[in-house]
Amino acid sequence: MAGEIFTSIHNNYRHRIPAGVSDLVEQPLYIIVATWAMRTNTLLTTEEVSREFLLTQQRATDIIHYIHNEGSKHITSERITLIKNTPKRTRYRALKIINVTPLPKQLLKNIRSTFTSVERQKSERLSKEDFIKNRDKLDTIRKWMCIRKVGEKYSDISEYL
Known part of the structure; x- marks a missing residue:
């Protein structure tokens, strides 16, 4: 129509x-x-x-x-x-x-601008490189947690890297 x-x-x-x-x-x-x-x-x-x-x-x-x-x-x-x-x-x-x-x-404008800023925050995700770096760090920490000695501090992780 x-x-x-x-x-x-x-x-x-x-x-x-x-x-x-x-x-x-x-x-x-x-x-x-x-x-x-x-x-x-x-x-x-x-x-x-x-x-x-x-x-x-x-x-x-x-x-x-x-x-x-x-x-x-x-x-x-x-x-x-x-x-x-x-x-x-x-x-x-x-x-x-x-x-x-x-x-x-004016109220519509305020609502729309608030919504736009929330959408922008959602869309600002980690880049692929940052995601891979974070994943690699987590993998390293997981490996260290599995092989560490009892009472060993996190600062000693460097010898396993």
């Missing part, structure tokens, strides 16, 4: 942002989902969120839970129980979104 955006977020989950909320691409996914539900006047159910945003059922459930519990600073919602008129009378829980306040741009 025209206007849809496919995106991936920091932990490699891909999802779709429907055309009706493509202006909120900078916002966190829970804000986008809540805004979509408010704009389309849709009750949030796991199936609906999963289908519209191309998410797994578990991820959709987590987002709805986050919207109702932790997202209450920015989102006003109401929990509704739906009863499907079948022989089993299946009950579904849904959220009706009443109001959404998007996160301010």
